[in-house]
Amino acid sequence: MSGNTGDDGRSVTSRVLGILDAFDIEHPRLTLSDIARRASLSLTTAHRLVGELTEWRALERGEDGRYSIGLRLWEAGLLGPLHTRLREIAMPFLQGLYEATRENVHLAVRDGNEALYVEKLSGHRSVPIVSRTGGRLPLHTTGVGKALLAWETCDHVDQYLAHPLARLTRYSISEPGRLRKDLQRIRSRGYATTQEEMTLGNCSVACPILDAEGRPIAAVGVVVHTVRVEPDRLAPPILAAAKGIADRLAAAGDDPYPGYVHDLDLTKRMRRRS
Amino acid sequence: MSGNTGDDGRSVTSRVLGILDAFDIEHPRLTLSDIARRASLSLTTAHRLVGELTEWRALERGEDGRYSIGLRLWEAGLLGPLHTRLREIAMPFLQGLYEATRENVHLAVRDGNEALYVEKLSGHRSVPIVSRTGGRLPLHTTGVGKALLAWETCDHVDQYLAHPLARLTRYSISEPGRLRKDLQRIRSRGYATTQEEMTLGNCSVACPILDAEGRPIAAVGVVVHTVRVEPDRLAPPILAAAKGIADRLAAAGDDPYPGYVHDLDLTKRMRRRS
C-alpha cells in the first residue's frame, strides 16, 4: 500500500482478513481497540478499515459500541457450497433422523485435522452438547470425526496420528495404536461410535457419506446420553440417511445449488416489478 | 491505493467487498473474468485480490477453475449474532414446531424491505418452497414478512407501502389499502396468514417475536400446502414457539452466545494439549 513507517509486507487485503480473524467464538464482540490489538493494526488503520467493513455490513456495531460480525458477511457465507449444496441436500435426511431419534443430529466435514460441523439439529429433549454449527472439534473424540477419519487414506491417518491426540475425558482414545485399531473396526462395521470420549455421559454413533470413489465427503451422526445408547438401534437409520445423502449428492452432479429450480423464475418475477 | 490510471475513489477494501458482492444465489460459482466484470475490476487487480482471498479461504477454487465462497467466510459469518444468539435460542422451538407439524418451519428477521430467512427447516414430507436459509423474500407476500411488518411502527409501514408491492401470484396483495387493512387484522388477531400470496398452492401462518418494548425482532412461521391449511390449528403452537423464543431472548440479555456455557472449558482443555 503506502504509509510512512514500519510497514511489514502486509497487504490491505490481509489486514481486512486479519480483522475478520480477530473474531472467534470466544470473542464474538470486540471494541475497536480489541480489533486493532488482535489484528496487530494501528488504531488509525483499524478505525478506517472497520469503518468500511461496517458500512458494507460485514461488521455491525452494537449499542455499546462493540463490533460483531455483520449480516452481509453471514449472508455471503451461506452462498458457499457447504451450505447451498451439502446442507441443502442433507437437510431432509437430517430432519428424518431427528424425527426418528429426537436426539442431537450432526452433519460434519473434515477440515484439516478437525471435524467442522456443517449442521446441528437439536430439540428440547436432546442432551446439551458442545458442538455448534460452524464449530470445530477433534476428529478422534467425536463420532463424525472418527467416521471421517476411518475412510480417509492411510497417509492422512498417519499424518493425524503423528500429532498428539487430545485427551478430553478419561475415556478419550489418545494412544495412536488403539485409535488405529478402532478405525479398523469402524471401517469393517460401517459406522463409528464414541463412548464418553468427548464429554462424560455422552455417546455417539456416526457414519460417513462417501463419494463414488469411496472417499469420505462428510459424516452424519447422532449424540445421545449414555443411558439411552443403543448403537444397534441407532446405526440403521443413520446408515440409511448417509446413503440417501450420498445418492442425492451423486445425482446432483456438480450443480452448485440443487434445491433451487423454480426460484430463478421467482427472482425474475420479483425483478420485473422493481 | 495507488495505480497509474483511471482511478475512481475506490478503496482496496471496497474492491474486496465488491468481489464478495459478485457472488449471489444465482451466481454462486464464477470464473476470474466473471468476478472482474461483475465487480468492475481490471483482470489484473481481480487476479491479485482473488488470489489473496483464496489463500485465506474466503474463496475457494473448484476443479474447473471457478471460484465460490470459501469455508472460512462461511465460518466467520456464523459468528454473527443472528446465528449465535437468535438462531441458537430459537432452534429447539423451531424443532418442536417441526415435530408438531412436519411442515416447512421458518425463522426470519426484517432487513430493509425484505424478510431475511435466518433458518428454514423442512423434511421430506414438507411442501417444496422457494425460501432458503440466508435468502430474502418480500414482506407482504410471506407470512413471516407480514408478521414482521404488522408490528412495525407506522412510519415503517408507510415507507414500505410507498414502494410498489410486487404481485407474485394473482392472490398477492398489491394494493396499499388492502395490505394496511390486512396488517390491522393481523395485529388484532396476533398472527399473520397468507393464502397463495407467494406461491400458488401454498399457505402460511406466522407470528412475531417481540422484545420487551413490543418491537418485532423476528418472526416464526409455517408454510403448508393449501389443502392442508387449518390456521386455527396451526396458530397456537406457532404463538407458543414465538413466546418461548421471546422469553428466552429476554432472559439471555445481551449475552452474545447464550448456548455456550461449558464450551469455554472445552477450548481450554483442547488448547492445553497443543
Added chain:
DNA sequence: ACAGTTCTTCCACTCAGCGGAAGGCCGACG
C-alpha cells in the same frame, strides 16, 4: 481533579497497489 480507558480527526510521507502489455493455454470453428 486525575489517570486510565476509549474513539475520532488531521496530516505529510511513500511504497503497495494499479492497469497496460505481452504471453501461454485451452477449446471451437472453418
Added chain:
DNA sequence: CGTCGGCCTTCCGCTGAGTGGAAGAACTGT
C-alpha cells in the same frame, strides 16, 4: 491444422491511496 476468442498468469514503471503519529475529545472509575 491454423486461427480466433475465450480464459488465466506474469512482468513492470508510475503514483495517490493508505499509512501511523500526534493531538484531542469523550467517558469512566478512583
